[in-house]
Amino acid sequence: MREYKVVVLGSGGVGKSALTVKFVSGTFMEKYDPTIEDFYRKEIEVDNAPSVLEILDTAGTEQFASMRDLYIKNGQGFLIVYSITSLQTFQDIRSMKEQIIRVKGVEKIPMILVGNKCDLEHQREVPYQEGAALAQGWSCPFMETSAKSTNNVNEVFIEIVREMNTSPVKENKGCCTLL
Amino acid sequence: MNYWGYWIRQFPVQFDLDSKLQTVIKNFGTLVQQKGNSTFKEPIDLSKVPSYDWMRSISVRNPSMRHNRKVSLVFNHLEPEELADHLTYLEYRAFRRINFTDFKNYAMTASLKDNPKLERSIALFNGLSQWIQCMVLSKTTPQQRADVIVKFCNVAKKLRILQNFNSLMAVVGGLTHSALARLYKTTACIPSETQKMLMEHTELLSSNNNFINYRKVFHQCTGFKIPILGVHLKDLILLHTALPDRVEGNLVNFRKMAQLSLILRELTKLQTHDSIPGVFANMDLINTLRLSLDMHYTEDEIYELSLAREPRNSLSSPSTPTKPVVFAEWVAGMRPPDPQTINKHVHDMVEAVFKNYDNDRDGFISHAEFEAIAGNFPFIDSFCVLDADQDGMISKAEMKTYFIRANCHALRNSFKHDFHEITYFKPTFCIHCTGLLWGLIKQGWKCKDCGINAHKHCKDLVVMECRSKASVACNRRLDSLSSNGSGSQDLSYSTKRKMSQRQKRTRVHRGTQTEECYFVDPLPRELGEEGDFRELHERLLKAEEVSKLRDENERLKLMLKSCEEQIVVLQSQIGSIQKNTISFILEQMEALHIQRDTKV
Ligand SMILES: Nc1nc2c(ncn2[C@@H]2O[C@H](COP(=O)(O)OP(=O)(O)O)[C@@H](O)[C@H]2O)c(=O)[nH]1
Ligand SMILES: [Mg+2]
Ligand SMILES: [Zn+2]
Ligand SMILES: [Zn+2]
Numbered sequence: 068m069r070e071y072k073v074v075v076l077g078s079g080g081v082g083k084s085a086l087t088v089k090f091v092s093g094t095f096m097e098k099y100d101p102t103i104e105d106f107y108r109k110e111i112e113v114d115n116a117p118s119v120l121e122i123l124d125t126a127g128t129e130q131f132a133s134m135r136d137l138y139i140k141n142g143q144g145f146l147i148v149y150s151i152t153s154l155q156t157f158q159d160i161r162s163m164k165e166q167i168i169r170v171k172g173v174e175k176i177p178m179i180l181v182g183n184k185c186d187l188e189h190q191r192e193v194p195y196q197e198g199a200a201l202a203q204g205w206s207c208p209f210m211e212t213s214a215k216s217t218n219n220v221n222e223v224f225i226e227i228v229r230e231m232n233t234s235p236v237k238e239n240k241g242c243c244t245l246l
Numbered sequence: 247m248n249y250w251g252y253w254i255r256q257f258p259v260q261f262d263l264d265s266k267l268q269t270v271i272k273n274f275g276t277l278v279q280q281k282g283n284s285t286f287k288e289p290i291d292l293s294k295v296p297s298y299d300w301m302r303s304i305s306v307r308n309p310s311m312r313h314n315r316k317v318s319l320v321f322n323h324l325e326p327e328e329l330a331d332h333l334t335y336l337e338y339r340a341f342r343r344i345n346f347t348d349f350k351n352y353a354m355t356a357s358l359k360d361n362p363k364l365e366r367s368i369a370l371f372n373g374l375s376q377w378i379q380c381m382v383l384s385k386t387t388p389q390q391r392a393d394v395i396v397k398f399c400n401v402a403k404k405l406r407i408l409q410n411f412n413s414l415m416a417v418v419g420g421l422t423h424s425a426l427a428r429l430y431k432t433t434a435c436i437p438s439e440t441q442k443m444l445m446e447h448t449e450l451l452s453s454n455n456n457f458i459n460y461r462k463v464f465h466q467c468t469g470f471k472i473p474i475l476g477v478h479l480k481d482l483i484l485l486h487t488a489l490p491d492r493v494e495g496n497l498v499n500f501r502k503m504a505q506l507s508l509i510l511r512e513l514t515k516l517q518t519h520d521s522i523p524g525v526f527a528n529m530d531l532i533n534t535l536r537l538s539l540d541m542h543y544t545e546d547e548i549y550e551l552s553l554a555r556e557p558r559n560s561l562s563s564p565s566t567p568t569k570p571v572v573f574a575e576w577v578a579g580m581r582p583p584d585p586q587t588i589n590k591h592v593h594d595m596v597e598a599v600f601k602n603y604d605n606d607r608d609g610f611i612s613h614a615e616f617e618a619i620a621g622n623f624p625f626i627d628s629f630c631v632l633d634a635d636q637d638g639m640i641s642k643a644e645m646k647t648y649f650i651r652a653n654c655h656a657l658r659n660s661f662k663h664d665f666h667e668i669t670y671f672k673p674t675f676c677i678h679c680t681g682l683l684w685g686l687i688k689q690g691w692k693c694k695d696c697g698i699n700a701h702k703h704c705k706d707l708v709v710m711e712c713r714s715k716a717s718v719a720c721n722r723r724l725d726s727l728s729s730n731g732s733g734s735q736d737l738s739y740s741t742k743r744k745m746s747q748r749q750k751r752t753r754v755h756r757g758t759q760t761e762e763c764y765f766v767d768p769l770p771r772e773l774g775e776e777g778d779f780r781e782l783h784e785r786l787l788k789a790e791e792v793s794k795l796r797d798e799n800e801r802l803k804l805m806l807k808s809c810e811e812q813i814v815v816l817q818s819q820i821g822s823i824q825k826n827t828i829s830f831i832l833e834q835m836e837a838l839h840i841q842r843d844t845k846v
Contacts, residue, residue: 079356080357084483084488088488092488100485100505101484101488102456102481102509106484107456121454124480126356126480126483126487127356127476127479127480127483128476128479130358130368130372131368131371131372131419132372132375132376133372133376133415133420133423134415134419134476136419136423136427137418137419137448137451137452137453138453140422141453141454166424166545169424169428169549170424
């Protein structure tokens with residue numbers, strides 16, 4: 068079974084944890100313990116291929132600037148999340164692709180732009196077209212989601228697996244940590 | 247009653263620090279006694295709770311650690327182990343202050359708002375990573391950069407032994423940061439054992455499988471240890487997000503509360519050590535280090551510097567982004583330390599430096615002494631910039647002013663020049679590659695603010711700070727700080743009375759350092775003009791043929807005229823506050839006139 072490492076990036080409060088938890092949690096949520104190894108692992112079937120997703124939620128560590136590069140180094144696919152109710156969070160992620168390229172050293176990186184909280188249509192600050200335009204500039208898929216109403220949550224994770232299947236990140240192994 | 251006792255025993259800190267809680271408990275105790283139940287009062291007697299007063303105050307020091315050994319404050323002479331010890335001292339001091347409530351608030355709000363102790367600890371973490379990157383990038387040759395990397399790898403090794411995982415994460419994060427990781431030439435100079443060690447540390451701290459490697463090792467460690475704060479904060483936040491506060495029938499979710507308190511208790515339990523085993527801190531080094539870690543750069547500045555040190559290999563790298571990327575705001579909640587904190591840190595550091603390096607205790611340090619200490623602060627200006635009154639010695643006031651200035655928040659932008667395309671009417675050379683700016687028109691780009699010139703393709707690689715911007719910002723900052731006695735006003739006059747011996751040294755010194763001495767004035771606009779003056783002055787001295795001199799003279803007159811015009815504008819702008827600077831310029835102009843007249 069193929070394993071995929073997905074990193075969820077974005078400003079604090081956009082719903083990274085909400086999306087992650089919604090995706091990984093089944094019906095036995097009260098048993099979860101975030102300190103154990105497989106809290107963030109989930110098996111899903113994508114295009115008839117069973118796959119294991121390991122999700123790294125960066126919530127709570129946004130402020131630790133130097134941990135970010137380490138996260139990105141470890142990830143293979145990236146969900147870049149903003150909240151459609153906050154223009155600021157959209158501005159915050161504009162340069163994210165550039166940063167991932169810096170760390171990875173390659174241009175083609177599996178990623179998806181995610182506009183979360185789309186259930187809060189009346190508080191929308193970022194038009195759908197703006198998100199779509201940025202995604203087009205990044206040549207990556209774009210999706211609006213709602214962790215609250217479970218809209219597009221599974222779809223986002225399925226889509227990132229597809230992205231990783233079509234353009235796998237060159238593995239940075241061994242001595243390349245310094246390169 | 248025993249219930250209260252339990253909570254007091256479990257969370258003495260809260261009961262000691264929270265005055266509201268104390269009042270409630272006291273009232274409760276009195277009530278119980280009034281009912282004649284004195285036997286029950288025992289478990290809620292707050293006077294038995296140990297005092298956690300030290301947590302209230304941010305700057306309490308453990309006297310047993312004041313123990314002063316002779317240690318060098320100079321980075322180049324510092325042993326990696328010493329450095330690791332002192333970093334651990336700083337780390338633990340910051341970690342220990344964060345109390346239960348701070349952790350809890352962060353878990354609930356995921357924000358650093360009104361959480362200064364946690365914010366300070368994170369600032370230290372990021373400061374350490376950045377300091378490492380800057381220390382490496384401040385070196386000009388790949389071998390020198392590799393040497394700094396090796397040194398910090400050895401610091402990491404000692405941090406691991408001290409079980410200080412938070413600083414270890416900051417150091418490894420700094421060393422593997424994309425600004426350093428891309429330096430191929432530097433990497434080639436790093437011995438393979440060091441590379442291997444760094445890789446092992448990176449593995450240990452890897453986020454793979456939810457930090458499984460770190461979690462295992464951390465749990466096996468006994469005694470003194472400092473956790474990776476980020477990882478445990480993440481656990482708290484996740485737990486808070488994942489589990490509902492209430493379960494069926496609106497009952498409090500006890501499992502969640504228990505899990506939260508487990509993580510919190512684990513963190514606070516680690517704060518109970520009174521000292522760090524085997525670590526004896528030298529407070530002078532602590533103060534010097536602490537200020538080094540305060541320096542605040544943006545990720546972009548550091549990355550640009552990295553590109554300048556080892557330009558992109560056009561074959562393997564992605565296309566160069568045309569406009570600079572700004573992503574520092576992702577760290578939105580992080581502010582550079584506030585002026586008061588900086589001020590205090592600068593004060594402590596300068597005192598420490600003078601205590602150790604002003605050997606004759608006259609309140610001044612010499613050029614050589616300064617050069618040694620400057621190594622700790624990447625991109626520090628030359629001696630002449632600090633020596634504001636150009637007497638060849640640096641006074642405490644000069645040093646304090648400089649560091650407060652250097653820490654200006656606005657310094658972030660001071661590396662960015664405001665370049666615009668321009669046509670030169672005389673041969674002009676590029677500041678970056680020193681090559682001629684070719685062509686008949688629009689040969690190059692000039693910075694509107696500081697006047698440096700560069701090729702189109704070189705302008706983004708210039709690593710020189712934009713002097714005028716730095717000083718604009720600093721001037722503003724200094725104004726707000728001048729009440730502290732270290733403002734700009736007292737600088738130029740503070741050191742008028744000097745011993746004759748010192749003046750002798752001064753003259754010799756000036757003879758060799760004329761170049762840099764022109765940057766001393768802290769005022770914005772004048773800098774460019776002073777630069778022009780210098781140029782003119784030098785040309786005058788060098789010109790030998792009379793005809794050339796005459797041409798030169800014509801141009802000079804024109805430029806002087808424009809300078810005079812600008813000065814009129816300036817005078818109207820600056821007003822009376824900064825009279826002394828104007829008079830300095832006028833003096834300079836007068837000197838020029840005299841020199842020109844005598845030459846012609
Ligand atoms: N209405 C709505 N609220 C959401 C959604 N996703 C997250 N939130 C809320 O936004 C806040 C922050 O979410 P969180 O997952 O902690 O953000 P993180 O900091 O990015 O991990 C929480 O109060 C969530 O309940 C969503 O899709 N819709
Ligand atoms: Mg002096
Ligand atoms: Zn050039
Ligand atoms: Zn400039």
